[in-house]
Amino acid sequence: MTLPGPQRIVCLTEETTEWLYLLGQEQRIVGISGYTVRPRRARAEKPKVSAFLNAKIDKILALQPDCVFGFSDLQADIAAALIRAGVPVTVFNQRSVEQIFDMLFQVAAMVGCADQGLARIAAMRERLAAIRAEADALTAAGKRRPRVFFEEWDEPHISGIRWVSELLGMAGGDDVFPELAVQPLGKDRIIADGAQIVARAPDIVIGSWCGKKFRPENVAARPGWAAVPAVRDSQLFEIKSADILQPGPAALTDGVAQLHHIVQAWRLAHG
Structure with a gap:
C-alpha cells in the first residue's frame, strides 16, 4: 500500500x-x-x-x-x-x-x-533526558561543569549555533558564548578577536569545521592560547560536522553522544 x-x-x-x-x-x-x-x-x-x-x-x-x-x-x-x-x-x-x-x-x-515519527522522537527525547540526568547527577556530586568553546569555523572564529549550545548544556557543559548561540546566522556568531575566547578561559575546545579537518595543533599554536585551560590540559576535540551541525537526527543522537562523552570524561577527571 x-x-x-x-x-x-x-x-x-x-x-x-x-x-x-x-x-x-x-x-x-x-x-x-x-x-x-x-x-x-x-x-x-x-x-x-x-x-x-x-x-x-x-x-x-x-x-x-x-x-x-x-x-x-x-x-x-x-x-x-x-x-x-x-x-x-x-x-x-x-x-x-x-x-x-x-x-x-x-x-x-x-x-x-x-x-512512527512520534515513536522515534520519543526515543530520542528519552535519550536526551538520560544524558541530562547523568549530567545533573555529577553536578549533585559536586562535579564542576566545564566551560566549553564550540568552534564552527576557525578563520574567522565562529561559535556554535543554538542547537549545539543547547545539547552541550544537556551534556553538562556551559557554552562560553551563550549570547552568540541565539544568533541564527554564522556571520552574527563571528568572534573577530581571538583574545575574547582566551579571556573566557574554556576548559574544553570542540572544533567542527564544516568541510575541513579540525587541527588541534593549530589551535594550541594560536598566539596567546598557551595558558587557555583547554590547551594546557590537551582538551581539544573534534566532532564531525555531519554528526553535529546537521539540524536533524544526527545531532540528536550521535552528536550529543559525543558531546556527552567529552564533557563527562572531563568532569570525572577535573571536576
Missing part, C-alpha cells in the same frame, strides 16, 4: 534525507544534496542535485519532484526558482532542539508516518 503524501522528494540538505531513511521512506527520495554522508548508502543510491547555496535547477526539474525539502533562508533563492517553476517547496528553518523535533514530526506526518 502506498502511503499518502509526496512520492518524489528532493532533499536539499542531509537531515531530511537521513530522517526519511530512518522512517523507511527512502524510496520517495529522487534527489539529494552532494554534501550528504548520512546514511552512507544514500550517496550511491540517489542522484546528487545540489550543494548548499546552489542547486542544479534543470536537473531537479527533470526528476519531476512533487516536493522539495530545503533548509533556512540561505536556500531562499533555490526555493524561489523552484516555486516559479511550479514545484511545491517546504523550507524549514530549525535552529533549536525543539525546532528540530518539530521539523522531524512535520516531515513524518507529510509522508504518512506520524505515529
